[in-house]
Every structure is written in C-alpha cells, then in structure tokens.
Amino acid sequence: MLHSRLRPAPRRNVTRPVTTAAVPAPNFQDDELNNSDVEESTEDLFSTFLPHLFPDDAPSFHGDPGQYLLYSSPRYGELEIMIPSYPGQSEKRSEEVAAGLRGNEEKSGRNQTEEGRQLFAHFLWSAGMVVADGVETADRPMTADEGAIQTEAREMWSVKGETVMELGAGAALPSLVCALANASLVAVTDHPASPAFTGAIDFNVNRNVLQRTPPPQTTVLIQPHEWGNMADTFSESYKGKFTRIVAADCYWMRAQHENLVRTMDWFLALGGKVWCVAGFHTGRAIVAGFFETALANGFEIERIFEKDLVSRDEHGGEIRREWVSEREGESPENRQRWCVVAVLQRKTSAAEGEMDGDARRRP
DSSP states (O other): OGGGGEEEOOOOOOOOOOOOTTOOOOOOOOSOOOOOOOOOOHHHHHHHTHHHHOGGGOOSEEOOTTOEEEEEETTTEEEEEEOOOOOOOOTTHHHHHHTTOOSHHHHHHHHHHHHHHHHTOSSEEHHHHHHHHHHHHHHSOOOSTTHHHHHHHHHHHOOTTOEEEEESOTTOHHHHHHHHTTOSEEEEEEOTTOGGGGTHHHHHHIIIIITSSSOOSOEEEEEEOOTTOOOSHHHHHTTTOEEEEEEESOOSOGGGHHHHHHHHHHHEEEEEEEEEEEESTTOHHHHHHHHHHHHHTTEEEEEEEEEEEEEEOTTSOEEEEOOOSOOTTOOTTTSTTEEEEEEEEEOOOHHHHHHHHHHHHOO
16 A cells, blocks of 8 residues: 555654644645654554555645655665755744734745645645656566566656656655656756745755765756746756656646646657646546646647555556546545546647658668
8 A cells, every 4th residue: 555655754853943833734725826862653653554444535645844754665765755844933933923023024924834835845745656656666676476567667657767857846755766766867846935945855855865875876956946937047958858747746726737738848858758646635627627738738648547546456556447537426535545647748740740650660
C-alpha cells in the first residue's frame, strides 16, 4: 500500500517560532483561483494506520506545515521530507497586535499568508507519491516476479538521462526521486509566493540528494515560476528543454488551467511527455476540465487510467479502472482512494507524422 511508506519522523525538539497554527487544512472552496532530541508521538503512529482501517477515506495529503516525514522508498531507502511552512513571525506577534502595531507590515504578511493558503504547498500530496512510486519502480533492477510490472513502468516512468521539470512542487518528492533515478537535470519549481521556498525545498534536496554518498550525477535547479508567465531569464533559457514534466495535484484552480497548459507547452521538449496525476478531492469535473483545456491547446492524451491508491492485485500490480469524466454514484466518501494518471504529449499534425515516418524508413 502506497500510504504505508510514509510516517512521521521523530519530532525535533528545537526552539523556533510557531508559525503554522492558523494554517487550515484544504477546503478547496475557490475554483478561481543536525542532531536533536526526538520524541515519538502515539497520535502520529496511529495516524499512519488510518488508511488501512478506512481505505475508502485514504488521505489526499499528508503531514502538517513544518513537520518532518519519513518516506520509505523500496529503491533508495528512507528519505526525510520537510513539509513547507510559512515564513517566521515574531514570537511576540500576539502582543504586538494587541498593542496596535498593525501597519503595512501586518497587511503585507496577511496577504502573503492568504496567498500561501490558496497554493496549498504545505502538505505532501498522494499524487506526488504516485509519481515517485512509478519512477523508482522503473529504476529497480528487473526481477522475475515483477518483470511485466517493471517493463511497463520503464516504458512510462523511466527518467534516466531525461530532463525533468516539476510544477507546483511543494515538498518536491517526485523531484527528489527523479534526481536519485539519474535524470540528467531536475528543475524544482513552484509559485514565487509558495511557502516551499522558505526552507523546505532546500532542506529536502540537500538532505536526500546532495548529501547522498555518492551523490547522483544530476543537476538540480530550484526555481520559482508563475504558470503562464515566461517573461524571465529562466523561461527564456529553458524553453523546450524538458523531456518530462511532472504536474501532480496542480489542477484545483480552474482559472489557472490555461496558464498551466501554457507553461507545459513552453518548457516541453520536442517529443517530451507530461505526467498528470490528480486525486479527486476537488471533484472529478475540475480534473476533466483541465484535460479539456489541454486538448484544446495543442495536447493529446497518450494514455490515461484511474489508479487505486490503497490496494494492489494478487501479483503486486496496480489496480486500475477506466478514466471517465463522470462516474455514477461517486461521492466524497468513496472517491478518495482513486486518482487519475495521464501522459500528455503534443498533437502531431499529419504533415509531421509523414515526415517522421519518412525519417524512420531511411536506411
């Protein structure tokens, strides 16, 4: 079971301002849009087993802002993941507010917090774990028991030698695994206002990639990027650069679908693939709406299916079902354990197809 790979890390007893108490769990109402002492928590341990007890209510997201989680990778061992948190505030912030210190600084801070809430980078999402699982399965040595599983995984998820860009990375688990799987280049991107840039991405890359012995021969870039806005040096330098683009649970803001597709099209290399993975916590219609936008803007779907996040078949393979834009009888109570997995590519015109066929026929 995918969720069983994740558990809370022993708690770090460090003195620092507590900045995340007001951060809400997602409610998705806006469609427009090192050594330290450790402490084990019984509550944390119990929460690890909840998906086993209530499989239809499997979580879409994991962790609390600022928390450290351990992801047990069958291929790369234990990865320590820091969940993004919000920028620090004064430990005396409550006293300052009570004293009437509510100038422009507070207004600016409040706006930043509200923008961060809308981005929901302060969790590790199950869709990112699906990508990580696919990449590490493709990178494992072939075994007799898993031959068919690994053959398909390599066809779909292999990143060795590829250039990879993750959009809306947050804690960036897919980026970490792609770097460990020997992608040649990994660009970790998120919105410039994302709390992921306050330390979590840096920690996760340093801890799990750069400090590894020996480190993988992968170049890792950490880069802010606002979807649809390509008026910067990074966008100009890396246009058409990435052979694989990861977009895991990036679809709940309907108003950003066109910008998201525009970014995908700008950065995708010729012949490249876009991995789209999404849970249904915002409903199925909004995910279907993204695919409609992508198809209307030059993309086609190479493959698409729904994956069970909780169970596997008797041979250890994925349990899948056909993707549909509407599923009769589905409700918030029974859709949590499923996600959609799709591979997008640019549409090939008839003329391009003929040229490609001629090239293949040449000696």
